[in-house]
Amino acid sequence: MTVAVATTIASMVGEVIWVDNRDMQDCVGRFIRVRVRFDVSLPLMRRSPVTFPEVGEKFVEFRYEYLPEYCFSCSCLGHATQECVKKHEASRGKLNPKELSHFTSAFEGLE
Template identity: 60%
Template sequence: MTIAVGATLGKVLWVDNRDGDDCVGRFICIRVHFDVDLPSIRQTPVTFLEIGERLIEFKYEYLSEYCFACGRLGHSTQVCVKAHEEVHGRFTVPSLNQFTTAFMGLEADTNLL
């Protein structure tokens, strides 16, 4: 199951199964080779025989620069913000909503405007 979930991201290189074949707990480490030019996947639905469908959330470690606006690696959020403002002007609430899809499902304590 872990390899199938990891394969939704890319090529699975390694699975941390030091505790045996069962994933007991809330997370498991999977090392995956994936295309950094594509937006990062934040979650995927998985159907378990015993409990039905659940959303599996992905957490990434040891990434280079990550853009929270477009969800891609290789540049900072400021790059996307400047490019957007050069074309469309200052952010409005509707443009901010469509621009920050990488934040879907997160709760913010800070107003981003």
């Protein structure tokens, strides 16, 4: 991955501030660290399709570091999933198991 490609992909998330290429070469592995400024009131982007000329469309997954509280249910910063469940229950009553699965689906397969 080149710095230009990393910058283009990261710009889908927000304003690119910095791309980590300490050795002044392109990224050889599967990851490259990019610092991005984005609106934290919007849900975080987890993955997005990107079209590469050589291989076609591929999904690119985004990983975030040093985040404050994050809700896996609504994908927003500023509160934990447990608080999102409590807020939902306060407005609509106790959740049944089917409704609760909506709030815990992000954890499926992590056993």
